[in-house]
Structures are given as C-alpha cells and as structure tokens.
Amino acid sequence: MSMKSFPKPSDLQVPPGAEGWEELYPYYLVFQDALKAEEDEKFWFCDSQHWPTVFKPFETIGGEFAVKCLGQYNARHLMIPNANGIDFRIHLGYLYMSPLPVPEEQIAARVPEFEARIGHYFANWETLLEQWHVKVKGTISDMEALSFEALPEMVPMEDILSGKAKDGSEVLLENYDRLIQLCYQNWQYHFEFLNLGYIAYLDFFNFCKEVFPNMPDQSIATMVQGVDMELFRPDDELKDLAKLAVELEITDSFSNTDDPAATLATIAASQGGETWLARWEEAKDPWFNFTIGNGFYGHDKYWIEHQEIPLGFIADYIRRLQDGANIMRPTAKLIEEKDRIVSEYRELLDPEIREVFDAKRTLAATAYPYVENHNFYIEHWTMGVFWRKVRELSRMLHAQGLWNEPEDMLYLGRNEVRDVLFDLVTSWGIGAGDPIGNVVWPKEIERRRGIVDALKTARPAPALNTPPEIITEPFTRMLWGITTEQVQQWLGGDEEGETGVLKGMAASPGRVEGPARVVMHADDLSEVQPGEILVAPITAPSWGPIFGKIKATVTDIGGMMSHAAIVCREYGLPAVTGTGSASTTIRTGQMLRVDGTKGTVEILEESPVVSGPGAHSHTHA
Template identity: 75%
Template sequence: MTTTATPSHVKAGTRTSFPKPSDIPVPAGAENWRELYPYYLVPQPGMEEKDDEKFWFCEYQHWPSVVKPFETIGVEYADKCLGQYNARHLMVPTAKGIEFRIHQGFVYNSPIAVPDEEVAARVPEFQARLAHYFQNWEPMLADWKKKVRATIDELESLEFQPLPEIVPMADITSGKGMDGSEVLLENYDRLINLAYRNWQYHFEFLNLGYIAYLDFFNFCKEVFPDIPDQSIATMVQGVDMELFKPDDELKELALLAVELGLQPHFANPDDAEATLAAIAGADGGERWLARWEEAKDPWFNFTTGNGFYGHDRYWIDHLDIPLNFIQDYIRRLDDGQIIKRPTEELVAERDRIIEEYRELLSAENAATFDAKRGLAATAYPYVENHNFYIEHWTMGVFWRKVRELSRLFHSLGFWPEEDDLLYLQRNEVRDAIFDYVTAHGIGSPDGPVGPVYWPKVVERRKGIVAALKTARPQPALNTPPASITEPFTRMLWGITTEQVESWLGADDTDDSGTLKGMAASAGVVEGVARVIFDADQLNEIQPGDILVAPVTAPSWGPVFGRLGAAVTDIGGMMSHAAIVCREYALPAVTGTGSASSVIKTGMRLRVDGTAGTVEILETV
C-alpha cells in the first residue's frame, strides 16, 4: 500500500484515477490478509471488474486504523443500517446505501445512487415518511431514548460464566433439564443481536438530521447563490448537545474542586484509586465525591476513541482518564482561564448571521427560510447526540462484555492473551463456544480442541495485523465520477469533486506549501503542529498547539481548550470534527486528505478555517 507522502498543495489534473486495489502492494508479512475477514468484506475472484468500476473512498473518519477480525461488526452494523434507512425506511429519492469493503485492513465505501428513472417514484413515499417524523419529532425522539436505554440495560444484564463441574441438584429436582451451556450460547447471540438492535435505532433519526440540514442548505444555496457553506452551518450552531455533557460534567467537577480547595489531591491522577481516597479524606471531599458519582452514570460511558475498536478505553473503566482531564481544568482555572464553551458568543454570531441573510429575502421566502432553518435546528443536535448513546454508551457496554467473554476463554487456554478474542471473526467465536460446551458436556478427558487450534491462528493473525499497520491507506481507489453529488458523501465525509481533484494532484506540488481542505470552522490561527494518531497521545498536546490528525473524536473535547486549531484528513461540514470544532469556537480545516502524513510535529502552521487552507510556515 502506498503512503500519501506529499501534501495536496497541487496543480490538480495530472492523474485521472486512483490505484486499483490490485495495483497496491501488500506489506511484507500481510500476504494472507484476506483470512482476517468474512468473505463478503474482501475482494473476490470474479468480482474484480465490477469493483474496479466503482469509486471507493477510505472511510478512516470512523476506522482510522487497521480493523481486527471481530471489529468488523461495527463496519457491518454501521454501514448496513445507514443504508437501510436511506434505501428501505425513508426512501431517500437520490441516495440508497453505501457498499463497503475492507482492503488491506482499511474500510472503503462506495455510495449507491438511485438511477434517474427511479427518483420520481420515490418522492411521494419519502415526503410522507419525512412528514410523519418531523410532525412527531419530540415524542418519537423520547421513545427512541427509551428503546435505546432498554437495550443497553439488556446488554448490561449479560454474563459469561464458566460451566459448572456438575449440574446443581436443584436443577435435577426442578426438572430444568439443561446444563447451563444454553445460557452461554444464548447470551453470546443476545450480545450480538442487542448491539445490532441499537445500531438500527442509531440511524432512525440520524439520516433525518442530515436531511433537514441538507434541505436548509440547498434552499440557502438557491436563494443566496454566493453564500459560504460555513455561514449556513453557523445558522444552526450554539445548541446544547448531550454529546458535550461528559465534558461539561468534568468542568463542573473542576469548578467544585476549586471551590472546595481540593486542588492538592489531584497531584497524581494516574493513580485513580489513591486520588479518590485522598479526596474522600479531605474536607469537602464527601460533597465532591457525591457529585462525581452523579456524573459517572451515565456520562462516563464515554471513550477516548470512537467506539468502533475493541481497544478503545472508556472513562467508566479507566477513571484516570476523567481525573486527568479534571486536573487540567483545575490548572487552567487556577491560571485564571475560562474553561466553559463560548455558547453565548456562538448564539450571538448565529443570530447575527441569520438576521443578515433573512433581511435579503421576500416575505414568502423569509417564511420558508424560517421553517427550514427551524427544522434543521431542531434535528441538528441529534447528529451528535446519537454518538453518545450508541458509539459511546452502547458500544462501551458491548466491548466490556466482549472482554468478559474473551477472559473466560483465555482462562480455558483458547488464546494466549486476555483480549485475543478480537482476532476471531464473530461466527468463529460461536464455534469456539460450541467447542467448549461440547467437550464440557461429554466430559472429554482431552478437553476442547480450541486450546490446540486457536493460539496458532491468533498469533498468525496478530502478525498480519501488525504488518498491515506499517502502511497508510490510499485516500481512494479507482476512477472518481465526473462530479460527486451524493449528499451524505459530501456533507459527512467531505468527499467533494474539488477534494478528489486535490487528492489526484497530490504528487504535483507547487511552492506555496499550502494544503487545501474544507472550511469547517471559522478563524485564523498560527501555531506549532502536534500530529496525533491515537487518543493515548492527547497528553502530549501543549497550550496553543494545532492538532493535526486523520480524524478527531468527539470525546477529545476536554483538550480543545488547549488547542489553537484543528486539521484533519477527512470530514465534511457535518462531520463530527467540524461540528465539535464549531461548538468550541475552534478554527478547523477538515478533509485535507493527507495532512497527518505531510505535516510533522513541530512544524509551524497557519490554519485558515474560513478559507479552508493550511499553510506550512516552517518545517522541522
């Protein structure tokens, strides 16, 4: 796989296509990479010609690193469920779902457009379904939260226990007639199905949020042909989102710690147990800990990653993470800094922009403008709020249960390390469970076959994953269309005709030292680059640094107060990175394609989030 080694400060047009999948060399040691994944997620003989006709873009906004076998569950659930709401539930006139494949460990997407001759027939169904949701938005959203919470509670109830040496006498006398193995098998199936249930719920309102915003966006482009995309986004900013609640809770805890004079007890937040014990013994500590416990449920069901990887670390399981963030907020408060988001300023700017453009409209168009903007503003918060309930809370519980099951089988000798279940495909896990319950049930003196079979497979697959991690993915594959019009591809991922042309020209440089991307959040800042590939590196960020990453996670909010600006490889105006940066009033350029490969930590940059450019002022 080829590294994207040169910035997109380009004279676009020398290339007309990206490499075909078959043209990309496989990293040494990863030759058998296809064995990691189900057959339907990898290129297959006989399908090459069709796959080579399609334009694929790398979906490293949500999967920025190599996907391990069990982790494909997130790929399949997310992309399948997104597609079903476009294609089957809402009947979006111009867009069906997203085809998805894994190539050399990375996820690639290809949007499916509705043929022109089918668009008109979908419009009445689309309008009726859309009207039902928007006319009943609040009660349906309240019901959505109940459904999601109930599913999370079911997930929490699952247990994975070793089978008993003998069936309890009580089961004999009650006539139960089972040995407990059915619980293990059923709970695994429930684990998979419950996560799937919440992923279906995930997209019920998400696509509506995008649709409402896109409807407002298109109206603005029609009546204000020269309006910047960023001005339209500004008209829905400054809202209170549940996704920001975890960070807001940390700020409240920091403020309370300062009020109670507890600062000295946060000297070593890496030792969470000792820190909390010290606070418990201090004056005012009982009050602070009560507030801490209140914040934990549910707001610490939050990951420093994005919820799609088994290695993601959740606050509720690693209390040193929120304690470190609180310590930093305490330090900033003691330095006289303001740590809360500038919500009042965002609202004032929003209202100013709204009025400025509204005054240009006729009475009829102003009424339409108000209606469409109001609908977009109503639906807009869900675009981020769902993230907490699904990617963070649901998946946090899911991965905790996966680790519990993995530890059980590790104790039985099925694999060398506690988390090695991640190197099995999910259907292989069920085979392993049946292997265990069969050997146990018949009293086999040799035990299950798994301890002989799986350790070798796991070690081989670990080697393949490690080899795949040595290469960076191509931003796209095959020949792009003449123009990219599919709305979700443009707004969420930032895959526009202009960006694709920029990526195609990435081998031809001029002397400007400027990368081009999406003008995602306004403002101009100069500062030193800090390139981050993993959430574990966030502690390296210094005040005023410009964060450069393949993509940011919404949960990185607690460090945004330290940043000067943010730059990402992928993401459109409605990506998580763009929305979060706007709500933190942080200048941002998204969708550069290659910033994290080109820019090195220590370089001095000028980020223009209004124009969508990143200028390298000084190299290292």
C-alpha cells in the same frame, strides 16, 4: 478534462508477512476475482475517519452493522430519492466505501414515498425522539444484564429436583447470540434519526445556496449552532467537577491522577472530599461511558474503566481555573453571532420566501443536535458496554485454555466464536476434558496476529479506482468531506497548488497562527500545550477537554458535519478538515497559519527539532 485514477485494489502491494490476509474476514467483505470487472468500475474511498486502524477479525462487526444500517434508512426506510446506501469492502485490513446511486428512472417514483416518510418524522419529532431514547437505553440495560460464566463441575441438585432438564450451556450460547443481536438492534436505531438530521440540514443548505448563491457554507452552519448538545455533557461534567474541587479547596489531591485509586482515596480523606465524590459518582453514570477512540475497536479505552483519563482532564481544568482562564464554551457569543447572521439574511428576502427560509432553518436547527448526540448513546455508551462484555467472554474462554492472551478472542470472527462456544459446551457436556480448540486456536491466533501486525505497517490508499465526474451522495459530502474538489486534490489535480499550503474544507471560520501539535493517537493528548494548533488524522468527541486549550484544528478527513468541524464551531475555533495528508506532512513545532474561512493551512517555517511522543510518532493502536 481527463480524470486521473487511484490504484485498483489489485494494484496495491500486500505488505510482507500479510499474505493470505483475505481469510481473516468473511467472504462478503473482500473483493472477489469473479466480480473484478464490476468492482473495478466503482469508486471506493477509505473511511479512515471511523476506522483508522486495521481490523482484527471480530472488530468488523462495527463496520458491518454501521454501514448496513445507514444504507437501510436511505434505501428501504426513507426512500431517499437520489441516494441508496453505501457498498463496502475491507481491503488490506481497511474499510472502503462506495456510495450507491439510485438509477435515474427510479428517482421520481421515490419522491412521494420519501415525502410521506420524512413528513411523519418531522411532524412528530419530539415524541419519536423521546421513544428513541427509551428504545436505546432499554437495549443497553439488556446488554448490561448479560453474563458469561464458566460452566460448573456438575449440574446443581436443584436443577434435577425442579425438572429443569438443561445443563446451563444453553444460557452461554443464548447470551452470546443475544449480545450480537442487541448490538445490531442499537445500530438500527442509530440511523433512525441520523439520516433525518442530515436531510434537514442539507435541505436548508441547498435552499440557502439557491437563494444566495454566494453564501459561504460556514454561514449556513452558523445559523444552526450554539445548541446545548448531549455530546458535550461528559466534558461539561468534568468542568463542574474541576470548579467544585477549587471551591472545596481540595485541588492538592489531584497531583498524581495516573493512579486513580490513590487520587480518589486522597480526596475521600480530605475535608469536603465526600461532597466531591458524591458529585463524581453522579457524573460517572452514564457520562463516563465515553471512549477516547470512537467505539469501533476492542482496544478503545473508556473513561469509566480508565478513570485516570477523566481525572487527568479535571486536573488540567483545575490548573486552567487557577490561572484565571475561562474554561466554558462561548455559547452566548455563538448564539449572538447566529442571530446576527440569520437576521441579516432574512432581511434580504421577500415575505413569502422568508417564511420558507424560517421553516427550513427551524427544522434544521431542531434536527441538527442529533447529528452529534446519537454518538454518545451508540458509539460511546452502547459500544462501551458491548466491548466490556466481549472482553468478559474472551477472558472466560482464555481461562479454559483456548488462547494465550486474555483478549485474543478479537482475532476470531464473530461466527467463529459460535463454533468455539459449541466446541466448549460439547467437550464439557460429554466430560471429555479440554475443547479441541485448545490445540487449534493458540497457534492460529498467533498466525493471524502476525498478519494483522504486517497489515498495520502500510497506510491505506485514500481511494480506489476512477472517481465519478461529480459526487452527489449527501452523506459522503457532509460527513466525510469527499467532494469532487477534494478528490481532485488527492489526485494532484489541483495544479495551482502552492508549496507549503494544504487545502481542505473551510469547516469553522477564523484565521490564526501558532505552533503545530501532531497527535496520531489519543494517548498523546497529554502532550498538547495551550496555544498550539491540533493536527490529527481525525478527532474524537472525548477530546473535548483540549479544545479549550488549542487555537485551531486541522484534520486529514472529515466534512462540514464531521465531529471536528461541529465542535470547533461550538468552541469558536477555526478548523480546516479533509486536508488528506496534514498529519503526515506537518511536524510538531512547525508554525502554521490556519484559515478556517478559506480552508487553507500554510506551513510558515521549519520547526525546531521537537522530541517526545507527539513529535512525529505514528502510533499504531
């Protein structure tokens, strides 16, 4: 079978107006002419699951820290026998990744190291995980304590008297470096347990496939489900608040949640309002450090700063409660289903194999919740505080005249910001008036804004160059759903493909029919109606409140361990992930048949014309 290929990086057209885009990013993040032969040999896939929009220069920090730290745990900490890290580049504003295999001759030597290292973690899982929480929360509180204040007119007299002999500018410089270091620190912690969660699950997965070659992937996933995950906690808090509002009979206060201040004032003035507000305050910290995006962009909106978002979800839950709907996740049913499947397969095994099966399943079920839970602490809470501090600094520098818009610092790379800070403290320190940057940056930022906007006009290629015959890297398969079959389908190698049928990962079982609702951006979530099928490039954890409304989920990217797959299994909803193109093929209102057991999505009929933001709007954040 001859392999078809994706375009080479150099084959892709630069969108008009984006010429010179490479200069926006550090040299090590772009393809190099001098390395063209080597880089064209590698297969690269676009990670639009985590980075669906074009990077502004400062925003590359999330991609760089995440992929670097993922790699260090594979290649340097855990010594995974067959998988090093993932190489990465930015091309035309989007992030591309290439899994790095371990050379065949090095695999055997890594096995004993790998076993000793994961053995230590799995033997001390609870204690180490407890320490992880302490480390991560410590980093967040250190980050919260940083501030970026404008420098004073003169050094205060007490600094003269105390012999301090410094002008305070060092605090500004140190706090900026510290902010970057603390962000890096929590990204290192992020992967300490994540890779182990995948390893434990994959080990159980491979064992099941060996013992039961025909066992569906979903049955394996079901055997570890029904767990109480912290990532569902923000959504659970909203449900509690909705129930409390119904009990206290203050539901009328939620008629206009778009104005949070007015809504909270109305609640405060009503009888029982004080009880509700106390519960609201309790829920906010930390559970509203939750973004409607994924934490990787400066424009991501966090509940704690945009309280109309959680209030809107609560109002929706109140309506559903008043209609007599059950808004809780069917946890008991999931646990019952899990126990049934586990016992059916266990009974087929000999006693000694059953013992191995039990040990591997228990380990997978223990480690599995972390795959989602870490998300709250890092992508949501850590990055929420990080972006808030970045905005604080950007606004202070904007007030000094360094750029036109309060958040324009995002158009500078993080190392360029260090130069700007030194420029500022120098001009201030010597009494020279404005920093030089005031004549350089406003114009340069406008030029860069034009390039970023031009890059946004083109969709990224799903992959680059020739794919390998077989894709083995575990994270690539489990998280992104980049499998040998999936890549063939993207290339159109799936010749038997029927028209009007999209294929993807069978991510959560069940078969339903219903009208599609295409959601390209979190801002369109309010359009979702009960009984619709959600179709999106990818879903975010904070979309939890709509999972109780919809019938099924279809995404463009994502594997068995993607967020959409895990959440749909926990809500008992069918899901097909990794279809490649559902969000751009399907239109809102079209009737769909989603088969999450087979991994197919059929478009049953053309839709009536639908108007409104969700109809076919490709929203660019």
